[in-house]
Amino acid sequence: MKEIFIRALSGSVYAFAIVGSLLFNEFIFYVILFLFVGLTVYEFQKLINDKSILPYVFLIILWGSLVLLDYKFKYYFKFLLFPTILTHIMLLLWLFKKSELIKKKYFKNFLSIFYITLSGFFIIFLTTYNEQYNPYILIVLYMLTWVNNTFAYIIGTLFGKKLIFKSISPKKSWEGLLGGIVFCFFAYYLMIHYNFPLQKKLILLITICTPILNFYGDLIQSKFKRLAKVKNSGTIIPGHGGFYDRMDSILFTAPWIYLILLIY
Secondary structure, three states: OHHHHHHHHHHHHHHHHHHHHHHHOHHHHHHHHHHHHHHHHHHHHHHHOOOOOHHHHHHHHHHHHHHHOOHHHHHHHHHHHHHHHHHHHHHHHHHOOOOOHHHOHHHHHHHHHHHHHHHHHHHHHHHHHHHOOOOHHHHHHHHHHHHHHHHHHHHHHHHOOOEEEOOOEEEEEHHHHHHHHHHHHHHHHHHHHOOOOOOHHHHHHHHHHHHHHHHHHHHHHHHHHHHHOOOOOOOOEOOOEOHHHHHHHHHHHHHHHHHHHHHO
């Protein structure tokens, strides 16, 4: 119970930094997410034993473009979604089979750029949907991700017995997964009831997709930690570990939500 309290407290601080900056000032949010993604790149590189500066160069270029370019030009960056989604699909396949490719130097650079840096870019790029700043899509995504992760953890800890993927993550259970989904739909009901400023169908679509995408994002990170033989990617966030531990779900989910928006 103490661990749950610590997780909730540190998670609340993290949530306040994200949502507060999203609503208060676009530029401040860009800066905060830049720092968070940069720290995630650092932790990820430690996990895979890589020290390339290329991901940081891409990070600076991409975030610089968001600050310096207007919305009309920012919109053209959506072509980066294609290699990002392909990288995610490759990682999904990697979950179910062994591959030595992950140990190659060039592939480590590839993952740091296309899995972490570009996925982080699409977190922030969701705010530029329809060529104007709109924080509400990303707020919905963050809220559902936090609800899902929190209640999947609580329900899984208290009632989890049937494990899903024991070889990769020995604590993830069907009970936890179902608990996260149920509470996401409860959050959806509250957003609709209190007239959240977003289309109901769009909120429902994000609600349906988020728990499953969160699950696979967390599972991919668990496999990286398993291979590195560590429990957490870092120690900077009490109760959570590192920034990669905190951002694994949203990193994987955001590009897919952006793809859904393009189709929607």
